[in-house]
Amino acid sequence: MVAGIPDRGHWGRCCCILSLVGYEVETQQNLSQERQPKHSLECLRMIAMESNTSPSNLSTISQQILRKRILLCDEQGNPLETAEEMFWRVAWEIAKVERQFRNSTDVRQAARSFAGMMQALEFLPNSPTLMNAGLPNGQLSACFVLPLEDSMESIFRTLRDMALIQKSGGGTGFSFSHLRPRGDAVGPTRGTSSGPVSFMKLFDYACETTRSGGARRSANMGVMRFDHPDILEFVTAKTQPDTLRTFNISVAASDSFVDLVRRNADYPLGVCLRIALRCAEFA
Secondary structure, three states, X not given: OOOOOOOHHHHHHHHHHHHHHOOOOOOOOOOOHHHOOOOOHHHHHHHHHHOOOOOOOOOHHXXXXXXXXXXXXXXXXXXXXXXXXXXXXXXXXXXXHHHHOOOHHHHHHHHHHHHHHHHOOOOOOXXXXXXXXXOOOOOOOOEXXXXXXXXXXXXXXXXXXXXXXXXXXXXXXXXXXXXXXXXXXXXXXXXXXXXXXXXXXXXXXXHHOOEEXXXXXXXXXXXEEOOOOOHHHHHHHXXXXXXXXXXXXXXXXXXXXXXXXXXXXXXXXXXXXXXXXXXXXXX
């Protein structure tokens, strides 16, 4: 028996309980539908109790973070599960994929092994997995890259997609390189563009008014090509207080640009066709 992992006898009795009660549960009082587990909390609680596991070696601050961001809670913020029960919720949900390739015995063994690693703090999955495993939304991925083209339709479609992804606990990244620079003409409207950084502020404002997965602040990655005409505004945007607080920003640099830097050479912004052609990988 591995430390912190139940032996087969305990696991067998727990699986019998799960089989008799069933995996699906009705909506429980004081728990929203999106945070409603697919498996009975009572069943998972029985697993944790039957497993003879020791409490995880979590610091006080770790327990506070778990309660604030990870553990299932009722509408008053009272935890509905312990850290050990959360580990079993995650382990059982992740192990179910074994059914597609192996028999139920392998599912049980995978759940036991994964729960043991988490309880020993040898390995922990990302935050969305800890928050969402076993819940109806089932969103376990942490990072999403969304397309962003130079049109109002694309910009606001991506803004909508960002909000829905972050609602489920994911983070989002975008390249603002395709948006026309500040001051460029805007087709038949006879207006001028406000530039990529202004739309970054729009995305940032949307994130500031929501929390990712209802548990934590949203996070974004903004990228811009080195030869975009607004690159200087982009790289200095976060020097202003309280600006783009939900964004990390990065400059997309090609081998051609790195070569120019090494030679301490100048390059024109947005007009060097030779460099632009050699940087087609960022298009």
